[in-house]
Amino acid sequence: MTVSIVSHPDCALHDMGEHHPECPARLRVIQNQLISSGLDFVMLHHEAPRASRKQLCRVHDSEYVEHVFAKAPNEDRAWLDPDTCMNPHTLSAALHAAGAVVHGVDLVMSGQGRTAFCNVRPPGHHAERDHAMGFCIFNNISVGAAHARQVHRLERVAIVDFDVHHGNGTEDIFRDEPNVLFCSTFQHPLYPNTGTATDSDHIVNVPLAAGANGDSFRAAVESHWLPKLEAFAPELVLISAGFDAHVEDDIADLRLVERDFAWVTAEIKKIADRYAGGRVVSSLEGGYALSALGRSVAAHINALLG
């Protein structure tokens, strides 16, 4: 059993400024932790291709995609939203980040591997159909889900999102798409303050109060996510893997630790083993406390290895 890791060097060149929490060092600490834990040697490394305009436009308005291409600067920075900007490498990083999830889906669907982790940035789950938001440019996980539906003809794709922030972009994109089940836990109230007004059978939003620990998180997953996932019987499970709910991450106030990320990953994997031939593709979202991020991703990948 092995895990494929999909990434691209350009993802580390996207840089939004010295004090921006979504920084290139995030990928370095993950790589270093995977090497020091010995996991790197049992993972299959793949270089992420660029997502095509066609792949992006399955989930984004073509006008928005063209806007991002047009905004890409040759020097300095260009801002897409108050939290999100582009340097000369960002367009390439964003295309490879979305392309990584597409490639991960192709890998697990073709049987070249059962699970894949996309070690990419910029993250994606806040990006809506027609705008960038909250460090996110293209909605990487959604691009992968749409690829699985259209190219691999899957009837049921599940996306689970344990980032501390609500995946408003993913919900926006699949709001009217019952073939995609979206399960999310998030701190509320907290940016972007969405996810509590949804009334939909295929969108499972579970807000958690500031200070909630692993016990509350596990109870939420057990009572809200798992029964829905069981009933849905997904043919593929995608994970928006954000690690900013970690107790050491001061971007928010949840109190998860490495073993909680390992636990939820193992629960997701059990669902995938039962219904989806074990196929899981995970993609990095948030996680800004660098040491905790490296340790949490290692725990996540260990659990994917089973």
Ligand SMILES: [Zn+2]
């Ligand atoms: Zn987040």
